[in-house]
Amino acid sequence: MSTPLKRVLVYGGSGALGNQLVNHFKNKNYWVVSVDMKENQAANANILVNSSQSLIEQEQNIEENVKQLLNEGAKLDAILNVAGGWAGGNASSAQFLSNSDLMWRQSVWSSLISASLASKHLKENGVMTLPGAAAPLDLAPTPGMIGYGMAKAAVHQLTKSLADEKGGLPTNTFVAALLPITLDTPMNRKWMPKADFSSWTPLEFVSELVEKWIEDPSQRPHNGSLVKMDTKNNETQISLH
Amino acid sequence: MSTPLKRVLVYGGSGALGNQLVNHFKNKNYWVVSVDMKENQAANANILVNSSQSLIEQEQNIEENVKQLLNEGAKLDAILNVAGGWAGGNASSAQFLSNSDLMWRQSVWSSLISASLASKHLKENGVMTLPGAAAPLDLAPTPGMIGYGMAKAAVHQLTKSLADEKGGLPTNTFVAALLPITLDTPMNRKWMPKADFSSWTPLEFVSELVEKWIEDPSQRPHNGSLVKMDTKNNETQISLH
Numbered sequence: 001m002s003t004p005l006k007r008v009l010v011y012g013g014s015g016a017l018g019n020q021l022v023n024h025f026k027n028k029n030y031w032v033v034s035v036d037m038k039e040n041q042a043a044n045a046n047i048l049v050n051s052s053q054s055l056i057e058q059e060q061n062i063e064e065n066v067k068q069l070l071n072e073g074a075k076l077d078a079i080l081n082v083a084g085g086w087a088g089g090n091a092s093s094a095q096f097l098s099n100s101d102l103m104w105r106q107s108v109w110s111s112l113i114s115a116s117l118a119s120k121h122l123k124e125n126g127v128m129t130l131p132g133a134a135a136p137l138d139l140a141p142t143p144g145m146i147g148y149g150m151a152k153a154a155v156h157q158l159t160k161s162l163a164d165e166k167g168g169l170p171t172n173t174f175v176a177a178l179l180p181i182t183l184d185t186p187m188n189r190k191w192m193p194k195a196d197f198s199s200w201t202p203l204e205f206v207s208e209l210v211e212k213w214i215e216d217p218s219q220r221p222h223n224g225s226l227v228k229m230d231t232k233n234n235e236t237q238i239s240l241h
Numbered sequence: 242m243s244t245p246l247k248r249v250l251v252y253g254g255s256g257a258l259g260n261q262l263v264n265h266f267k268n269k270n271y272w273v274v275s276v277d278m279k280e281n282q283a284a285n286a287n288i289l290v291n292s293s294q295s296l297i298e299q300e301q302n303i304e305e306n307v308k309q310l311l312n313e314g315a316k317l318d319a320i321l322n323v324a325g326g327w328a329g330g331n332a333s334s335a336q337f338l339s340n341s342d343l344m345w346r347q348s349v350w351s352s353l354i355s356a357s358l359a360s361k362h363l364k365e366n367g368v369m370t371l372p373g374a375a376a377p378l379d380l381a382p383t384p385g386m387i388g389y390g391m392a393k394a395a396v397h398q399l400t401k402s403l404a405d406e407k408g409g410l411p412t413n414t415f416v417a418a419l420l421p422i423t424l425d426t427p428m429n430r431k432w433m434p435k436a437d438f439s440s441w442t443p444l445e446f447v448s449e450l451v452e453k454w455i456e457d458p459s460q461r462p463h464n465g466s467l468v469k470m471d472t473k474n475n476e477t478q479i480s481l482h
Contacts, residue, residue: 090409157394168331
């Protein structure tokens with residue numbers, strides 16, 4: 001009898017970090033489903049998000065697809081949400097409202113849907129990660145990217161609430177938000193070609209960290225951790241908030 | 242020559258606290274405009290919000306009306322946003338997503354629109370208040386009201402960002418979030434008839450506090466304050482976060 005494969009859902013599976021996670025866990029013989037606006041061909045299955053739909057419509061679509069993909073009674077070992085982009089602007093910017101709305105849809109809608117999926121399809125002792133950010137920690141002002149800071153502050157608050165035993169997730173779900181400062185992605189290299197790449201966090205660091213949490217519960221930090229990743233001279237340290 | 246009247250916009254002017262603010266400032270001979278889904282007949286002017294519109298549509302409607310109401314060159318002395326309700330639920334609640342969405346629209350959309358209005362129509366040295374909440378301070382979990390906690394955490398982050406000199410508001414705008422624990426409103430008395438009303442914050446306390454900030458800048462706490470109001474034996478203390 002072979003051990004059943006672990007099953008992971010990667011929300012944002014076509015982005016740089018999402019793609020890294022899909023590939024990493026495929027290489028470990030996990031069954032991986034990607035949720036994103038476009039397909040990731042490396043995944044075992046894809047669920048496509050229609051970004052013009054409402055929050056409720058998106059959730060219904062994804063929920064129905066997850067239900068069909070999982071065999072009867074099958075559960076996910078982890079839901080890893082790495083969706084979300086970046087847009088700037090302060091209160092006097094022409095794009096202030098539309099960028100704030102976009103940040104909300106990308107980071108928060110995906111996190112709310114991930115939480116709802118976790119309440120139904122995650123195993124006990126499973127892992128859920130959410131897309132936080134270091135910038136708004138401890139209510140540090142984020143005036144040049146107001147909507148981004150608000151969305152990430154909301155994700156941090158969600159992380160703390162879901163980690164609470166009354167948050168509505170299966171028993172002993174481990175919930176953490178990942179707070180990179182800058183990830184070493186092709187897009188970031190393209191837009192900031194003169195930056196010091198040795199201070200950017202490698203995508204492999206993140207996928208290995210998450211794998212450790214899935215495989216070995218004793219490696220998990222306290223539930224609800226906001227896990228800041230700080231890279232200097234190609235060495236990444238994490239700090240918990 | 243008479244001193245020109247001060248001009249105040251109350252967002253949520255038909256709610257219990259909004260109505261208190263409208264009446265308080267009318268009694269002080271301010272010119273008061275209420276923004277809400279229904280009219281407040283005590284206000285000098287009303288702008289009606291259509292809650293089925295998008296964020297951008299709502300802002301355009303309100304912005305056009307504010308522009309028409311203010312005489313050429315006239316500015317507001319204060320924008321007081323006290324909009325926002327309450328809805329509960331954790332990740333496994335049937336209403337989890339719809340309630341989270343509602344909380345966002347009520348507290349955060351109104352706050353984003355208030356910030357946009359402030360960037361255009363607030364005087365220098367003006368006052369802007371936003372609807373915070375004590376519950377999610379310091380990332381305390383809010384598992385029984387996840388969407389509410391997220392929306393309020395986002396409003397707190399917005400408050401800090403707007404108070405920054407790069408936040409996009411006019412010079413020396415004072416921004417604060419009001420964080421009541423429980424306000425002494427008719428609805429709260431109706432739904433919690435057996436509660437200890439001596440631990441609820443009277444609406445008059447809030448209107449007098451805000452008036453002080455408008456009239457006397459030396460009375461303002463540090464910019465970006467989250468002003469928690471704690472009432473015991475009918476005495477209210479504020480603490481700044």
